[in-house]
Amino acid sequence: MIKGIRFQLIVSLLGVIVLPMLLLPVAGVNVESSRTGLDGERFSGVLYIIFTVSIAFICCAVALTRIITKRILLPLKDLTAAADHIVNGHLDFRIASGKQDEMGRFSAAFEIMRAKLQETMTQQAAYEQARKDLIASISHDLRTPLTSIKGYVEGLQDGIVHDKAKHERYLAVIRDKTEKLDELIEDLFQFSQLETGQLKMHYDTQDCRSLLEAIVQPLEREYRDHTVLLTVDRPFPCGLVRADRVRLTQVFDNLVGNAAKYAGKDAHIAILATISENRLEIEIGDDGAEIADHDLPHLFDRFYRGDKSRSSYLGGTGLGLAICKYIVEEHGGSIGVRVDPGQGNRFYCTLPLTE
CATH class of the missing domain: 1.10.287 (Helix Hairpins)
Known part of the structure; x- marks a missing residue:
């Protein structure tokens, strides 16, 4: 040529x-x-x-x-x-573009395109690997409770359980395993809605104080007799936000649930809300084990499960925080996490106030 x-x-x-x-x-x-x-x-x-x-x-x-x-x-x-x-x-190469003429600018633009394409392909490869890991993990997470349920049901059917207390314990185990399956399937269902843009929001203008009370009070009841201590800093600030109460409840259920799950027994979880620069800021802090530095940038990525041994033991799909991020960003807000050395982890969520 x-x-x-x-x-x-x-x-x-x-x-x-x-x-x-x-x-x-x-x-x-x-x-x-x-x-x-x-x-x-x-x-x-x-x-x-x-x-x-x-x-x-x-x-x-x-x-x-x-x-x-x-x-x-x-x-x-x-x-x-x-x-x-x-x-x-x-794609692992560079295109030299030292000159400032038209060809130099063309080469520079070509190099930018190559770099972006390389970044996209790297992210896609990581995403695909995470998806494969998730499928393998979900297969295990589905099989384990189903095996337990099957065993306990067969025990009840065979009539080997005659003690009432043991009978109730069998039923309680079946119920717990069924609830875990339901949570897993719900995460997958919501993720499929998120992927196809069908996870819809139903917004209403609401008072911050009443909204936060509606979210927090069920959590207080749930953790009243829990090994984890949950405290709420009241009174909540006043202001108006445009929000979907059901979806935000899901967000804070997930954040508090994660904190309780990973912080361990006798941990302290604190919820604090303030208003700053025309935004509602909610913080959920815990004094549990600090999140590793290499995990922090990826906690809200889809399929990310952090420490594989810990996440496998505690369960979870790696989708909960990704769904939380989607919901908060759909509200025009932001969500993140930081670590205070020696004090624990701080998950925070901000929502814009409305007139």
């Missing part, structure tokens, strides 16, 4: 520049000869001049072609090779 373009440039330059310079003097000499009878010696001198000028123009054409080849065609050759690498799935 490069040779073809170079050849075309040379021919074009010869055709446009050199040939007219050759034809016009010859035509002029012929006309003059016909009028004045130009002698042979003088005509030979003119031809020598024409030949010399033609050689000079040819040399200029070749030099110009080399310059154009170096400044335009060689960068195009590099970009063509880079495109071939990308087509073959090889």
